[in-house]
Amino acid sequence: MATNAPVTAYKALNEIYPQESVLQQGERWNDLATRFQEEFGEKPEHVVRAPGRINLIGEHIDYCLFGVMPAAVEMDCLIALSTNITTSSNLDDGCSVVITNLDPSWPGTTLYARRSESGSGSVSWEVEGGSGKRGDWVAYLGSALDCVLNKYLTTSEARPTSLKMMITGSIPPGSGLSSSAALIVAALLAILLGNGLVSATPATSESTSASQVKNSDLVQMAREAEAKIGVNSGGMDQSASVLSRVGAGLYVSFVPELGVEMVQLPSISTGADSDVEEEKLVMVIANSLTKHDLAGGATKQYNLRVMETLIGARVLGRALGVIQDGEKGVEKLQLRQVVGRFAGEQRDSSSVISPDELESALEKILPEVDRVLGPDAESRDVGHLPEGLAGLTGLSDEAFERVFLSTIEVDTSDQGGRFLLYKRVRHVFEEALRVLQVVRICRGGSGTKANAGGGGKKETDVEIVGRLMNESHASCRDLYECSNDELNELVDVCRRAGSVGSRLSGAGWGGCVVSLIPASLEQQFIAQITDEREGYSAYRGLGKKELEKIVFKTVPGSGAGGESRN
Numbered sequence: 001m002a003t004n005a006p007v008t009a010y011k012a013l014n015e016i017y018p019q020e021s022v023l024q025q026g027e028r029w030n031d032l033a034t035r036f037q038e039e040f041g042e043k044p045e046h047v048v049r050a051p052g053r054i055n056l057i058g059e060h061i062d063y064c065l066f067g068v069m070p071a072a073v074e075m076d077c078l079i080a081l082s083t084n085i086t087t088s089s090n091l092d093d094g095c096s097v098v099i100t101n102l103d104p105s106w107p108g109t110t111l112y113a114r115r116s117e118s119g120s121g122s123v124s125w126e127v128e129g130g131s132g133k134r135g136d137w138v139a140y141l142g143s144a145l146d147c148v149l150n151k152y153l154t155t156s157e158a159r160p161t162s163l164k165m166m167i168t169g170s171i172p173p174g175s176g177l178s179s180s181a182a183l184i185v186a187a188l189l190a191i192l193l194g195n196g197l198v199s200a201t202p203a204t205s206e207s208t209s210a211s212q213v214k215n216s217d218l219v220q221m222a223r224e225a226e227a228k229i230g231v232n233s234g235g236m237d238q239s240a241s242v243l244s245r246v247g248a249g250l251y252v253s254f255v256p257e258l259g260v261e262m263v264q265l266p267s268i269s270t271g272a273d274s275d276v277e278e279e280k281l282v283m284v285i286a287n288s289l290t291k292h293d294l295a296g297g298a299t300k301q302y303n304l305r306v307m308e309t310l311i312g313a314r315v316l317g318r319a320l321g322v323i324q325d326g327e328k329g330v331e332k333l334q335l336r337q338v339v340g341r342f343a344g345e346q347r348d349s350s351s352v353i354s355p356d357e358l359e360s361a362l363e364k365i366l367p368e369v370d371r372v373l374g375p376d377a378e379s380r381d382v383g384h385l386p387e388g389l390a391g392l393t394g395l396s397d398e399a400f401e402r403v404f405l406s407t408i409e410v411d412t413s414d415q416g417g418r419f420l421l422y423k424r425v426r427h428v429f430e431e432a433l434r435v436l437q438v439v440r441i442c443r444g445g446s447g448t449k450a451n452a453g454g455g456g457k458k459e460t461d462v463e464i465v466g467r468l469m470n471e472s473h474a475s476c477r478d479l480y481e482c483s484n485d486e487l488n489e490l491v492d493v494c495r496r497a498g499s500v501g502s503r504l505s506g507a508g509w510g511g512c513v514v515s516l517i518p519a520s521l522e523q524q525f526i527a528q529i530t531d532e533r534e535g536y537s538a539y540r541g542l543g544k545k546e547l548e549k550i551v552f553k554t555v556p557g558s559g560a561g562g563e564s565r566n
């Protein structure tokens, strides 16, 4: 799907969900519509949905602008909505959004948007209601409303539409399956649709869609809306939630601009030359039952990692002579830009190196990382104190403080007050290399480059992908330090149960493990990881029904969409 194609809110259910679950999902949509009618006394005009995602490989590198490989999951956020003309008239040209949730433990509220017009006639909007705090689900909706109004309704004639919404979600929050991106994307889509900014009918070849909003705009707005709540995220979750297709993984790249490619994992070949049989790999998600909570405690670790990669990029780039002291606009250059410049990319990003060139550049830059950021045991394992760092970045103490330490909350107290530049940058470059290798295999190319380290018997493509996933987990554990004991135990249990590769998925510090399994092994694999004695310890004593929600197979699902209910 092209990133610059217009957003269309319409999708039929059989384009959204895998065949086997269309009926059951249909019931869920109908149930939401019925409950909406009970609550508001009218049918919803539309139901929209946006999915969560699993990340197959490419962890903590999206915000460094390296490509990643997520896939949308079937679980999603649904919003039923209708326009609410009755409240619009008494709001002084503003609008209200009444929000309810099917789950009574999530109390609803009403958001109000008030306009202010400057002397020059430009209009801006202030959204009130919802606490605006991280972790408050209504804050995500407020942030989405704020983004749409301040982007598309800024002329003095613009009149936003008041809306009623009912929300339901099937993504367990804090599980690393990106419930936050799903909520924001669904909210954006609902607000855009309610304001007539995207089309509710599928574009046909004759009609050009009424939508002025492109898929890439939707991704960008979702990132901005999440950033307003205080998470400095990369673009992986939002891209996956908007752009995925049924049955495919998604290779998302960010340079020179957002790009997506549908990719297929290799399958396992068995049998002799003449009658080779192909067996598919399936993804199994297993929740560690430890919460990864970016909206809560994990934000500070996440934001610190983002800053460590930016400081590392600056120190490395300066030492390699690709960033000059006093050069404008590069105080915060991402690691991808540093490698690009190192490989001769133009500074105005008019020339972009090919994936093969990027791979060689990454291989060449790794020894430089050792030399510049990890020349001795102390810099490698203990890290850098902030005092010495300003000098290494070529910035004054004041500028260093302003650029790196005061834009977002940075807390190094878990690391003895130090920044672990060497470990973080090594992880990012090696992980970026792993993603490029997996992409090459998925495109049907050879895995020979990846094979070089294998030694002995030639690895199959499936074995290479599995090994790279395992290496990715080890790197998250040892270099990026974003795993925890539970995730490590669960990864081991999954490998013992016969996975091809297993790793934590998402930001880490809790959440889920993703494993690739030969399709025929699914039942046996799930039985083993949930076994009372051999399985993951936190699953002991749980009932079958509970476990079904915690450990399950997933099929790559479709990106955001919806249907008209009229």
Ligand code: NG1
Residues within 6 Å of the ligand: 055, 058, 059, 060, 061, 062, 063, 176, 177, 178, 179, 180, 181, 226, 231, 232, 233, 234, 235, 236, 237, 294, 505, 506, 507, 508
């Ligand atoms: P999750 O697992 O959804 O919190 C976060 C970021 C991603 C990415 C991963 C790590 C947000 C919304 N998402 O994902 O962009 O950086 O961590 O790979 O912050």
Ligand code: MG
Residues within 6 Å of the ligand: 178, 179, 180, 181, 237, 294
């Ligand atoms: Mg999230």
